[in-house]
Structure formats: C-alpha cells, structure tokens
Amino acid sequence: MWCDRRPPQDSVGRSSLIGNAAVVDGADATSWAFEHGEEIGGGRFALGLLGGGEICETWLAWDRHLFAVVAVKVVRPDRLPHGTNQLRDEVEALSSLDHPVIVRAFGADLECERPHVVLEHLEGPTLRDLVLDSGAQSLEQLLPLGLQLCSALHYLREEGWVHLDVKARNVVMGGQARLLDLSLARRVEDAAVLDELLGTPAYMSPEQCDPVTAGGVGPAADVWGLGVTLFEGLAGARPFAEADDEDDESLPLSVRYPQVVAVPPPLPAEVPGELVAAVLQCLEPEPGDRPTPEELAFQLEPLVAALPAPVLGPRRRPRLR
Numbered sequence: 116m117w118c119d120r121r122p123p124q125d126s127v128g129r130s131s132l133i134g135n136a137a138v139v140d141g142a143d144a145t146s147w148a149f150e151h152g153e154e155i156g157g158g159r160f161a162l163g164l165l166g167g168g169e170i171c172e173t174w175l176a177w178d179r180h181l182f183a184v185v186a187v188k189v190v191r192p193d194r195l196p197h198g199t200n201q202l203r204d205e206v207e208a209l210s211s212l213d214h215p216v217i218v219r220a221f222g223a224d225l226e227c228e229r230p231h232v233v234l235e236h237l238e239g240p241t242l243r244d245l246v247l248d249s250g251a252q253s254l255e256q257l258l259p260l261g262l263q264l265c266s267a268l269h270y271l272r273e274e275g276w277v278h279l280d281v282k283a284r285n286v287v288m289g290g291q292a293r294l295l296d297l298s299l300a301r302r303v304e305d306a307a308v309l310d311e312l313l314g315t316p317a318y319m320s321p322e323q324c325d326p327v328t329a330g331g332v333g334p335a336a337d338v339w340g341l342g343v344t345l346f347e348g349l350a351g352a353r354p355f356a357e358a359d360d361e362d363d364e365s366l367p368l369s370v371r372y373p374q375v376v377a378v379p380p381p382l383p384a385e386v387p388g389e390l391v392a393a394v395l396q397c398l399e400p401e402p403g404d405r406p407t408p409e410e411l412a413f414q415l416e417p418l419v420a421a422l423p424a425p426v427l428g429p430r431r432r433p434r435l436r
Contacts, residue, residue, distance in 0.1 A: 144193040146172055147229060156227045159187050167191070170198040170298070178233060181221060189231035199230045201298060206232050208300040212274060216267035218295050237293050242348055243283035250351035251383065256288070257348045258390070258419045263292045264341055265415065268408035272334040277306040279332070281340030282318040283347050307331035316372065317357040318343045321400050324372040335402035338411065342397025346379060349386050354379035354398065375400075390418055 149161035158179035165173040165186060171194075176187040188205075190198040202225065209220035209232065223232040242260070245252055264286070271278055279299040287293045299313045309326040312319070320339035322329035346354045355374040362371075369376040379398055382391050393414040399405050406414065 145191050147174075147189060147192060149174060155187050155189060155231060156229050157222075157224050157231075159185070159231070159233065161187075168298075170194050170201050173234075175236060176233075178221070181233075184236050185221060186234040186236045187231050188234060189229050195230070199225055202230055202232060205296075205298045205300065208276060208297040209234075212271070212276065212297075214267055214270045216263050216292060216294055217270070217297075218293050237287045237289070237295075239287050239289040241284050242286040242288055242344065245288060246283060246347055246351055252348045252351075254387075254390075254418075255422055257345060258415060258422060260286070260288070260292050260348070261341070261345055261415045262412055262419055264294060264344070265408040265412035267294045268334070268337050268341060269412070271300075271337065272303075272408060275303045277301050277303055277332065277334050278337045278340070279306065279313050279323070280315055280318070281337050281344060282315050283344050284315075286344065301332075303333060306333060306336075314340075316361050317353050317355055319372065319374070320402070321372075321375045322402055324375055325368055329402075333402060334407075335405045338397050338405045338408060339402075341408075341411070342394050342405075345394050346382065346398070349382055349390070349394070350380075387418065389414070 146164075146167075147155075149155060149164075151162060153161050155161055155174060155176055159176045160179070162175040162177060162184070165175050167173050169191075171188045171190050173186050173188045176185055177183075178185045188202070190202055202223075206220065206223045206225065209218075213219070218237065219235045221233045221235065224230065225232075240248075242252070245256075264281070268278070268281070277300065278294070278297065279301060280296055281294070285295045287295060301309070301313075307330075309332050312323065312326070313332075314320075314323045314336075318340045320332070320336040322332050323336050323339075326332050343353060343355070355372075355377060358371050358373065364371075379395065382394065393406075393411060396404070396406055397411065
C-alpha cells in the first residue's frame with residue numbers, strides 16, 4: 116500500500132523528512148543532500164532542494180544540455196533500488212502524455228547511481244499553499260482553475276490514464292494552472308484491477324479506499340479528487356478529515372476513511388448554487404453518478420463566462436519626441 120503521508124505543513128518548496136531520517140555514519144540517508152553546484156547526473160547541477168515525498172526528493176537544478184533551470188526528481192538513497200520502479204512508472208506516464216495543463220518531462224536517467232527524471236520548473240504557489248496562507252479562494256481564481264483541470268482530466272481519460280492523486284498540493288497556480296505528480300498514475304486497465312490503496316487519504320474516492328470490494332478504480336476517481344480540491348478552495352478546508360489511525364486495519368473502513376460513509380459539510384453561503392451542485396456531484400459515492408470531466412466543464416463554463424471582466428488600468432499614450 117502507498118499513500119501520501121507527508122506532514123500536514125508539507126507543500127512544494129517546504130517538504131522535509133529530516134525529522135524521521137534514518138542515519139547512516141552520521142549522515143541523513145533519506146536525502147542526497149547535494150551541495151550547491153554538485154552534479155546530480157547527466158549534466159544536471161543542484162541549485163537547491165524544492166521538496167519531496169516518501170520515495171523521491173525534488174531539486175531545483177541547472178541543465179547544461181537544455182541550458183535552463185529545471186526540476187529534477189530523484190529517488191531517495193534509502194529507497195534504492197525499489198523506488199526506481201515507481202519512478203519508472205511515472206516516467207512512462209509522462210513520456211506518453213503531452214498537455215498544456217500537465218507538467219512536462221524533458222528526459223530521465225533511471226540506470227545511473229541517482230535515478231531521476233527531469234521536469235519543467237514551475238514558478239508559483241500550489242493551491243494548498245494559498246489555502247493554508249489565506250483560506251478560501253475567490254471564484255475568479257477557482258472557476259477558471261476548475262475548467263483547466265477538467266481539460267487535463269478529460270485528456271487523461273481519452274489517453275487511457277487515471278491520475279489517482281488529484282489534490283490541491285498537486286496544482287500549481289498561475290495564469291495557466293498545472294497538474295503535477297504522476298507517480299501514482301495508472302493506465303485505465305491497470306487501475307481497474309487495483310488491489311491496493313493508492314492516493315492521498317483525504318482526497319481518495321470511496322472506491323480508492325476499498326478497491327477490491329469496489330471492483331477497481333477508474334477515471335471517476337480523478338473527478339472525486341477534483342471535487343475535493345475545488346471544495347477545499349471554496350471553503351478553505353477539505354470536506355473529509357484525515358483520520359489519525361488509517362493504518363489500523365482492525366478498525367472499520369468508515370473510521371479510517373470517513374468519506375466512505377460521510378457526506379460533505381455545507382459550502383459557504385456565498386458560493387453560487389450552480390457551483391455547489393457541480394462540486395457535490397463530483398463527490399457522489401457511486402462513480403457512475405459523478406460527471407465526466409467534459410460534463411463538469413459544461414457546468415462550469417457559464418459560471419466562468421459570468422465572472423466580472425478584469426479591470427484594466429488606464430492606457431498611457433506614448434510621448435512623442
């Protein structure tokens with residue numbers, strides 16, 4: 116079983132597992148701890164640690180071949196060699212996908228001493244960062260974001276992939292949002308026969324919480340993750356709490372994963388009713404009752420069109436000389 120169990124404060128640019136580090140000969144075995152300018156491999160030189168999860172850590176780096184700053188996701192030293200297989204799965208997904216809203220890869224080296232993949236470096240906070248810093252976000256931010264993520268999820272579905280980890284931490288905000296982290300992505304046919312839990316507990320669909328009983332997982336799980344993400348942005352909090360004892364298999368599933376039986380709390384009164392209905396439809400317990408990404412986009416488009424036009428500053432005429 117693999118679930119994202121990073122510390123609650125963890126986010127892009129902040130992650131650190133040093134508190135739980137294994138120590139070998141006085142050194143932190145969970146991190147490569149590159150010095151500034153040290154070569155990661157393949158002409159990629161470390162500039163600074165961006166963050167990471169259980170299996171990999173991500174470094175800001177200079178790529179000599181691309182002649183550009185990139186993000187390099189490298190398997191942690193204490194996760195070798197098994198972590199390379201998970202990174203290999205991610206590289207397969209990245210190499211077969213090409214979409215404006217999905218992070219791009221620029222190559223990988225999985226056979227070297229430090230197996231890694233090279234990703235585009237994205238400037239900007241994640242949606243989770245913004246919620247933690249300032250609570251609920253504006254409709255002007257969230258409605259276009261919803262449309263952009265619908266575009267990415269529709270494309271994934273059309274290409275035969277399921278992301279399985281759509282969440283606010285995996286969305287980088289900006290003029291064009293970007294969906295990150297395909298480390299758990301599976302082809303549709305593989306997701307349909309899953310017999311293990313994959314995902315981040317607070318964002319996992321009911322069928323992800325119990326894939327064997329549910330008969331597998333499909334693209335509707337990503338729509339659920341989008342629903343939780345939009346709910347979090349609108350309310351400033353996630354609809355379902357993350358249980359402290361989710362690893363205790365002696366407890367009922369409904370205790371470990373409240374979303375299996377719980378209904379989401381009300382959204383703030385100022386959220387338009389049409390948007391409330393769309394988000395709650397994404398959180399229907401039965402996968403077949405959720406909209407497809409395309410159907411959800413058609414629900415969101417009129418709401419985006421109704422947003423007030425941005426106010427532009429006065430134009431200045433150029434001074435002629």
